[in-house]
Amino acid sequence: MAGNTTGNLFKVTTFGSSHGTALGAVIDGCPAGLKLSAEDIQRELDRRRPGTSKITTPRGETDQVEVLSGIFEGKTDGTPIAAVVYNKDADSSAYKPFRNKPRPGHGDYTWTAKYGTYDYRGGGRGSGRNTIGHVIGGAVAKKLLEELDIQVVAHVTQVADVKAQHLAYSRLAEYVGQNQVRCADQKAAKLMEKKILEAKEKGDSLGGVVETIAFNVPAGLGEPVFDKLDADLARALMGIGAVKGVEIGFGFQLAEATASTTNDEYYLEGEQIKTTTNTAGGIVGGISNGMPIVARMAVKPTPSISSVQKTVDLEKMEETEIQIKGRHDPCICPRVTPVAEAAVAMVLVDHLMRSGFINPRHV
Amino acid sequence: MAGNTTGNLFKVTTFGSSHGTALGAVIDGCPAGLKLSAEDIQRELDRRRPGTSKITTPRGETDQVEVLSGIFEGKTDGTPIAAVVYNKDADSSAYKPFRNKPRPGHGDYTWTAKYGTYDYRGGGRGSGRNTIGHVIGGAVAKKLLEELDIQVVAHVTQVADVKAQHLAYSRLAEYVGQNQVRCADQKAAKLMEKKILEAKEKGDSLGGVVETIAFNVPAGLGEPVFDKLDADLARALMGIGAVKGVEIGFGFQLAEATASTTNDEYYLEGEQIKTTTNTAGGIVGGISNGMPIVARMAVKPTPSISSVQKTVDLEKMEETEIQIKGRHDPCICPRVTPVAEAAVAMVLVDHLMRSGFINPRHV
Amino acid sequence: MAGNTTGNLFKVTTFGSSHGTALGAVIDGCPAGLKLSAEDIQRELDRRRPGTSKITTPRGETDQVEVLSGIFEGKTDGTPIAAVVYNKDADSSAYKPFRNKPRPGHGDYTWTAKYGTYDYRGGGRGSGRNTIGHVIGGAVAKKLLEELDIQVVAHVTQVADVKAQHLAYSRLAEYVGQNQVRCADQKAAKLMEKKILEAKEKGDSLGGVVETIAFNVPAGLGEPVFDKLDADLARALMGIGAVKGVEIGFGFQLAEATASTTNDEYYLEGEQIKTTTNTAGGIVGGISNGMPIVARMAVKPTPSISSVQKTVDLEKMEETEIQIKGRHDPCICPRVTPVAEAAVAMVLVDHLMRSGFINPRHV
């Protein structure tokens, strides 16, 4: 029961590996009648594409999407939307030295332990390139969210020890777009960029934190007791490569708090019930309360670094060393923002459908 | 598509609410031939039962389990295991004031927003009492893990600002049992207990952190790209009431780190591949690597506190105030440890079955 | 991955065995706000209960249902509905001779082949008694169908070589209730009853055909290409014990036909699109067309008969003989009608929810 499908009503199945023929996704459960074009998907793919700034890997992937099915006369028709990105010019030669010699921090060893084999070329399906599938699914999810006026924005709030200041949400998307780091705090963004370039220089890499916020989500999303909205968000975000922690709202800060200072009290704003604070990040008892949904994820430093590392030769079963050369992201946080948005968007659409906010037959 | 079932091959469906007739669980997918008795389940239920120490709520719930099906001549027979705990003497009168007046921090409002109705008595199904179902499922899961010599232990590592020292894992289970707080560091445990009693005195409550460790898990568990082992653990833990954050291994610490200092390098210990460090918490690329699995969760302060709180009367749609009296846990962390173990145990068994480590027909 | 759950959005999990402590079901996904009582379920259970006429087994099972959860103030509250029937006075002694000696036509051998063990007492979970769970689920499904004015009626159309005449549908439910055989054609009913009593006299048993019709189902139900409405009906009906064939509409008759005589042509009745004939049984391309849904199932003769039969002693691995004594249904068709209705009702509700005709949060 391999886990390449996510979602219950809005189902996204992804396939493909870094150096195989193609990567792609099949989206099953998108209602008919949604305006959708290849360009809508391409726009999101371009946001995750590398080589667009000096702080990302210079690999020149073009990542052109082709839609194979599911669109009829400019709109979805209720049938599965299949979309593929063919791999071009993948150079596998650089990866030959790692055949049977798992790179620390990558999935090489664990995938081999599981499957008895591993496509060592560029990380195979364990590569960050598999998030092309996420982004395709997320692009369609975002189009559906637009119909309900729901917006999802991810931004980098921390790189190494540089933390962004918390800014008013109202202009978040605008601010995030103003720098390569995708940090809404322009001052912090500059420091982050500097840190990243220093790490790049040393052949090292940095971790960070990405926060994703969903605005205008209606109250009532989430299915207790196991398929809670926060549980599903945690699963989706933790499932992104390199993510090692997830928080909702004030998260781990609440471990140090008292209820008397952090309970979100209710008040009325016109006809609407709101909370005076949002320590809960928009989710209480596993169900959305109408406040902005706030989810943060800890991203570990990209494991591909240039220093010599110890490993084991799986064939000879003896200890050995490897050195990774090549073009890697010194900090994956900026490029992971569209993936985080995609992951959150897919969860939201799935729960909107489960809760009946989206007509499953046609919009 | 209500979410009261968890697991794919080892499926646990739970039901029941705080003040209804009964709570329980149906476990479908447990192989035949496993020695199992009601006592095995009762033992785990007794660990989550309140009223067993001065730092928990004094409510006197006996929580006797009755097994309705699935056991034949002392062993599971491959059919669903249904088990129930009837509610006794639940006193609903204390909850009348909260009818239509949602308590801050509880799911009262969000459940009403979703279902248009809410069983206000004792939190209904949103109550912590619904974890009786988790613990029943976990008890069966643990019996299966025993067959593979896998052990799951949860302990409290933080209460408010008191943090436990990291101890050697070898005697963890033993140390945890030596105090009421379920903290392996006895010194910290005393400070935690003091803090909890102070909060209780004030009618306030505290948050904390619970860490769960799984020993002896084989390499190769986890289904990329969406059903990764860490993703499923995050979902299971975040889905426990009051949990607002989840970390695997070094978690959020990795956001501040460099790969050169945190990549776990491989070495050989006899025939076994191990890592020199375990910043990954036993999971890389979504698949277990054979090292101990380490997952931490942030628990928010119990929202039931004695101070006056602002809320909204949902019927009259006007702002109002409530005051919660009654017997509540000043810090839920100790009582949540068996629930965390249950959640992790169920995820592990499900993945062991998905990966073929457990014969689905009979053990 | 044991298969004791059916449905995707309206999920019914059943448990229990013939001579265990109890049988029951958990229904997850029923919207809140539906008026429901234990009596609604009891009424359906009484229809499948044996011992109510001379053509069924004289076993005196009372089958009293107890609802454990999911109903609050007379209505469903969106949480799982758990209901149980405790077994009373089950006499297992009669089954001792069949321990390790599988009865021909029953699941004794195949269950043992699968699980390595088998609850030989009264057929264990393989017993027809497990349909108590189906009927509980169906009772709730029927209440939901009532809200949409959809009616499901099953009737016996054949017993051995006696075939009922096709009658106008309009008074079907009424006619079916007028005899013990549950055959709408009163003349045929008398012949069927005579045949059944003759078989009973000889210690033999008869097969038959049960037709289930669903009236007023809206067009648009069914999810191609795999979860078609007819595919799901076939699965649900074939899954009932003793069923060996399923037809939709004209079924196997269409194998002998030409399209020029059997294509259902369209016409307008007011604003409504109808077909002049209904050879398709209300389903085309896997999706309902608004005409009555017609599904028939072939029921094999009850395998428990009084003649000596050959079998194998599984322990000694040698050929042997057994003779079944006891109280068995000489033709299960009449008692299977409420089960067929339950199966069809559950499939319809599931598809109504999948197609958005029922609000998943509350009715």
Next chain:
Amino acid sequence: MAGNTTGNLFKVTTFGSSHGTALGAVIDGCPAGLKLSAEDIQRELDRRRPGTSKITTPRGETDQVEVLSGIFEGKTDGTPIAAVVYNKDADSSAYKPFRNKPRPGHGDYTWTAKYGTYDYRGGGRGSGRNTIGHVIGGAVAKKLLEELDIQVVAHVTQVADVKAQHLAYSRLAEYVGQNQVRCADQKAAKLMEKKILEAKEKGDSLGGVVETIAFNVPAGLGEPVFDKLDADLARALMGIGAVKGVEIGFGFQLAEATASTTNDEYYLEGEQIKTTTNTAGGIVGGISNGMPIVARMAVKPTPSISSVQKTVDLEKMEETEIQIKGRHDPCICPRVTPVAEAAVAMVLVDHLMRSGFINPRHV
């Protein structure tokens, strides 16, 4: 929750429509280490391809498959296998007259009722062409079955009123390949062919029966009480376009029988338990018993015929007439045999995995 995925552990998701860009399938859950090539899939696709004999449609579809992922160095690697067939030269002009005028017997109207839109070109996704996806999935399933020495063969046993004689199974596959009708009884095959050509001449079409047999299936497959092996086979076969009935073993004949003459008694053949007869078609109590699995399906006459038919103009909402010209199969039975094999093969592999007969990680 659109239904374009089938299987639980061996999951096949299909996509694409008759006149869209491409059709294809993604197979998730195939263990690593299975020898697989594009040729293995192409071979099965060629068997369902039209235009290969005078009794099928002369449409010249080449249906070349391209494998996009999941194969590494000649073997599956545990990641999803995606395969596509691009549509070539589809001529949509012939279908313009049917825009908004649903063809009787086709899904045109029901799909429109559901989705509010319909790709009228060549039946869209409702076209028989969507079975390309089934056959891709089935080709991989068959490769897995080969590893367990399990063989699946479908043959035509009836066309209109011509019924094939029952032949010994031992040379079934060989005999089926000796004529275009795919009927093992060569005499009947000739009569069938004659009937089909006569119908073709008249612009009419014929129904028939296809039987699928699986040899060497181990005892113990199937998950009661809802996911029984026969229930899943019924679902898979009924889900194939044009199928209106499914039988297991003696099927509807058992409705007329007595248990004393049809119960399959057990005997020993060496160490193996067998039944003297196989009226059950290899499945008792929903679980396989080790005898050959026998499933038959009723196929309705292809609805595309050349006579004038009544329908409704969905836009103008008035009654009208249409006449279908073009190249259609006068009897779809022969071409549906590889689809039936694929459907049965996928169900078997899924259940073999669910029952632990296939290692889910690698073969």
